[in-house]
Each structure stands twice: as structure tokens, then as C-alpha cells.
Amino acid sequence: MTEGVAGVGWAVTDVLVLTRRHLLQVLREPQALFWTMVQPITNVLLFVYVIGNIVRLPDGGNYRDYLMAGVFTQTVVFSAASTAIGLAEDLQRGVIDRFRVLPLARSSVLLGRTVSDLVRNSALLAIMMAVALAVGWRAPGGIGGAVAGAALIEFFAYAVGWLGVMIGLSVPNAQTATAAGLTWVFPLMFVSSSYVPLPSLPGWLRPVAEWNPLTAVVSGSRELFGTSAGAAAWNSGSIPLAHPTVTAVLWAIAIIAVSVPVAGRKFARLSRS
Structure with a gap:
């Protein structure tokens, strides 16, 4: 028992390092760092001063x-x-190879990457929320x-980070990781309730948007923020939109449940090569 606790403590220390x-x-x-802040x-x-003054919501709410x-x-x-790009760069530069010869817990290499990205993303989100408050957004x-x-939002982003790990371990270089790690986000963002109310989408596309994980995250965060603008549009009565917060959490758990084992196996194969 003592050895098991010591092993966990060692792994946690490695992750923190x-x-x-x-x-x-x-x-x-x-x-x-400057451009990360900008x-x-x-x-x-x-978005506030360009798109925010163009679109009108069906219920007349504040867009x-x-x-x-x-x-x-x-x-x-x-x-x-x-995350995919950073991990692919570490692989290219031989950083991961150096980690493998150090007395580190194997899981700490991937966990350290995802936890650091979670901290960085939390700082980005805090900056965005502060700026949004300054220009009139309210919760x-x-x-x-x-x-x-x-x-x-952060929990879902952490889940997506593990998808990035899986991609970063699967591609040959950082250039490929850039395309593979970012391109898929565009269709998910635009076929969702992120920018336009779902009723404005073509009828055949609405079910896709309703079950889109980003729709659940965005709608769930609006619900938690207490935002009433467009509520009639994004609470359409379908299962994911009737319970967006729960749906978003389940999506994040599902992504983690799939991507973590796959990423772990890919990393283990790299360690044996």
C-alpha cells in the first residue's frame, strides 16, 4: 500500500514538473506570449463590434x-x-526521446502537456471574459x-486537448499536426449554435447541429451564465438542447474515454520503438 501511494506521489510530482x-x-x-495575450x-x-452589430435574434435579444x-x-x-502541434514539435526535436530515458512516470509526459495547456487556456478564457465584461457582456x-x-468550457477544452495528443502522436511532423489539429474545428463551430440560432439553419442540417458537441457546450455555458438572449432558439426541445450542460459533460467524458487509451497505446508503441 505504501509503495502504491509513493508511486502515485512520484507520478503527480512528475506531472507538476x-x-x-x-x-x-x-x-x-x-x-x-504577447500574441497569445492579444x-x-x-x-x-x-466579434462584438463587427458581427455583433449585424445579426438579429428571433426573440429580439441582445446578440x-x-x-x-x-x-x-x-x-x-x-x-x-x-496541443497536437506542441506534441508533434517535441517529437520532431527529440524532446520526447530525452524524456523516455529519464526516471519519469510514463503517463506524466502526456499529462504534463495537457495540464499545462489547461492552465494556459484558463488564462486565455479569463482574459476574454474580462474584455467581454468591459465591452458590455454580462453574466x-x-x-x-x-x-x-x-x-x-474548460472541461470540454481539456477533452479536446486529449484529441490533440492523439493527433500529435499520429502525424509525422508539426506541419501536418497544424492541419490535422485545427481543420476539423471549423465545421463543428459553424454547424452549431455558436454564432447563429439553429432555426436559421437548413432543416436537414438542424439535427446535426443539435447533436454537435459544441452546440451542447455553447448552449450549456449560456445556460450557466444566465444568458436569456436567443433562449427560445437554442432550447428547441431536443434531448441535447433540453439538457445542454449534462450533454456537454457527457460528450467531454466520451471524448476522454476514447482518446486517452488510444493516445496511451500510441505513446507506448513509441516508447518501445
Whole structure:
């Protein structure tokens, strides 16, 4: 029993060490850090002042309030998907090979990457929410609702990060990881309730959008934020939209349940090669 506890403690320590390494890498690159900070601010301002003044909701609600949950989710999911790029770069540079010869818990290599990305994404989301508040977005659900909505988005982003790990271990280089890790996000974002109410989509496309995991995340976060704008449009009565928060959590768990074992097997094969 004592040995088992000691082993878990050793693995946790390794995860924390590698998480710190990845975060320090970001801090040691001022230009990358600057653009990392600018990106979420730019996203919020562009969507609020460009798209936010164009679209009108069927119920006459504030489109900016409706839009922000989609902007938050898009930015964090895109950033989480970039996990594939970072891991592929580490493989190319031989960093993973060096880790394998160190006395590290094998699981800590992948966990350290995903946990560091979770911390980074949390900082990005906090920046976006602060900027959104400054330009008029509000979370009627209060601080608790805002924190719960952000936690839902972050949990899903963490799940997507494991998809990024799986992709990063499957492609030959970082260039391929860029395409494979980001391209699939576009159709998911636009065939969802992120930017437009579902009734505005063609009839044959609505069921796809309703069962889209990003629709569940965005609708669930709106629900937790207390946003009423467009509520009639995104609460259409279908199972995923009637319970968007639960659906989003189940989607995230399903993604993790599939991607973690696959990523683990791929990493084990690399370790044996």
C-alpha cells in the first residue's frame, strides 16, 4: 500500500514538473506570449463590434450576449487543439526521446502537456471574459454562474486537448499536426449554435447541429451564465438542447474515454520503438 501511494506521489510530482516546464517555455518567449495575450482580446473585439452589430435574434435579444459563449468556446477549443502541434514539435526535436530515458512516470509526459495547456487556456478564457465584461457582456447568473460556465468550457477544452495528443502522436511532423489539429474545428463551430440560432439553419442540417458537441457546450455555458438572449432558439426541445450542460459533460467524458487509451497505446508503441 505504501509503495502504491509513493508511486502515485512520484507520478503527480512528475506531472507538476513537466507542467511547469511547458508553462515556462511560454513565459520565456516574449513574442509568443504577447500574441497569445492579444489573440483572445482581438477575437472578442472583432466579434462584438463587427458581427455583433449585424445579426438579429428571433426573440429580439441582445446578440452580443448570445455570441460571447460561442467566442469563448471557439478560442479555447482552437487553443486546446494546438496541443497536437506542441506534441508533434517535441517529437520532431527529440524532446520526447530525452524524456523516455529519464526516471519519469510514463503517463506524466502526456499529462504534463495537457495540464499545462489547461492552465494556459484558463488564462486565455479569463482574459476574454474580462474584455467581454468591459465591452458590455454580462453574466446574469452572477459570479457563480460565470465560473460554472467557464468550468464547463474548460472541461470540454481539456477533452479536446486529449484529441490533440492523439493527433500529435499520429502525424509525422508539426506541419501536418497544424492541419490535422485545427481543420476539423471549423465545421463543428459553424454547424452549431455558436454564432447563429439553429432555426436559421437548413432543416436537414438542424439535427446535426443539435447533436454537435459544441452546440451542447455553447448552449450549456449560456445556460450557466444566465444568458436569456436567443433562449427560445437554442432550447428547441431536443434531448441535447433540453439538457445542454449534462450533454456537454457527457460528450467531454466520451471524448476522454476514447482518446486517452488510444493516445496511451500510441505513446507506448513509441516508447518501445
